[in-house]
Structure formats: C-alpha cells, structure tokens
Amino acid sequence: MPHSKQNFKMGLKLTDYYQLFHPDALSVVLMVLVAFVAISTGSFSKRYLKGDRRQKTFFVYLTTLVITVFVMVCTDNMLVLLTSWGISNLLLSRLMLHKSEWEAARQSSILATKNFA
Numbered sequence: 001m002p003h004s005k006q007n008f009k010m011g012l013k014l015t016d017y018y019q020l021f022h023p024d025a026l027s028v029v030l031m032v033l034v035a036f037v038a039i040s041t042g043s044f045s046k047r048y049l050k051g052d053r054r055q056k057t058f059f060v061y062l063t064t065l066v067i068t069v070f071v072m073v074c075t076d077n078m079l080v081l082l083t084s085w086g087i088s089n090l091l092l093s094r095l096m097l098h099k100s101e102w103e104a105a106r107q108s109s110i111l112a113t114k115n116f117a
Helices: 024-049 055-074 078-096 105-117
Strands: none
Touching: 024 055, 055 078, 078 105
C-alpha cells in the first residue's frame, strides 16, 4: 500500500513550537519595547482607574493585548500572525471603550473598529 495514514499527517501540533514561533533579536527588542509601554500604561492606569468598578476588566484586556502582541512579533506562521493581529485590534477597541459613557470613547472605538478590524 503506497499511501499509508502516516504519510498524510496534516496540521500542526502545539508542541511544534519552532514551526509556529521564531524569536530573534528584533522580536526580543520589540517585546521589550511593548513591555515598557505596557508597564507605563499599567502604572498610569492603576492610579487613574482607582475606584473604577471595571478596573480588573481593563487590566485583563491590557494583559491579553500584550500577550497577543508578543505572539504577533514572534510568530513564524501567517495564520497565527493574522489571528493575533485581529485579536489585538479587537482588544484595542475594547480598551478605548472602557469608559463607554464618554462620547469620545464610543466614537474612537467605532472609528478604530472600522479602520482596523
């Protein structure tokens, strides 16, 4: 039998790390810069959002955003890149809409969603 099931293994296993991600010097520099901006934003936001009932949600979105950007700069797979890019754009829109009662926040979130999603 010339074509066995073993010859037709399709898909990637999550254990195939090096097929999905390829961290190099540039991606490490980008991750350090993203981490610096995230820490600065988080530090400011912790004081600014003190007493806000949705503070925890904000930081969950911010942390998830940082993780998706880390994935985006290290990936070596187009599908993973596009997926993390889409998720990061969605999270940025949600972070802009954190104060949904503010008209400027609603409008900026709508504009960002139209342009980047």
